[in-house]
Amino acid sequence: MKLHRRVFLSGAIAISALLALPRALLAAYPTKAFGADNADEALSTLLGSAEHSPSDKITLTAPDIAENGAVVPISVATSLEGAESISVLVEENPQPLVASFDLTPGTMADVSTRIKMGKTSNVIAVVKANGKLYSTSKEVKVTIGGCGG
């Protein structure tokens, strides 16, 4: 019986190591930041600070009214020098952090995607540039929520 247990354990370890492998090749996934239930906590966990100053060099494109909260098209672009990352948060979502994009000099600071919104909320785009956080926000009215069902 002891042997069986050993075989089982070594097998289990091998499988878990295998599952962890693709994860290890990438930068650590910020589980805690995505699990945070308010925007400030998500930002300080992800970027080290929750303080961000408004900037008119960030363009956040989002609809004024979203008919379907499950699919809200947004795009964020910035002309800030040395932009390192773009993060998108929806204030009223159960977990506000939606996505975070790490930029390199090889890409333009311009991303578009589609997000889910639980209800009418401010959408905040936060750009990290030269170690500081800049942001812009826009209220999007949602007629049908996109979180849960």
Place this chain on the structure above:
Amino acid sequence: MASGIRIRAKLKDGVAEVKCLMKHDMETGTRKDTKTGELIPAHHITDVTCEHNGKVVMTAHWGPAVSKNPYFAFQVKDAKPGDTIKVSWVDNKGATDSVEETLK
């Protein structure tokens, strides 16, 4: 094997505008199964990597609040015809998918 990512890249003045659509459920983990009333476990893309000629130019971390069958568009600088753009993702269950496109 056919990829679940559809990609289109357009080259203009040295900048490649890449648009992709990824096939993924993006379950939030807060939805309930209508028949059993049990929560459907979260299943979503966590990491997206974009490569230009094999060099990583952008990485993204996604939460479950990115829409089902995600759309993602970005722009790559210093691109020219013949360059390759590769987009790949990993989800929270360890599944992956990728696609490679050559610029025209």
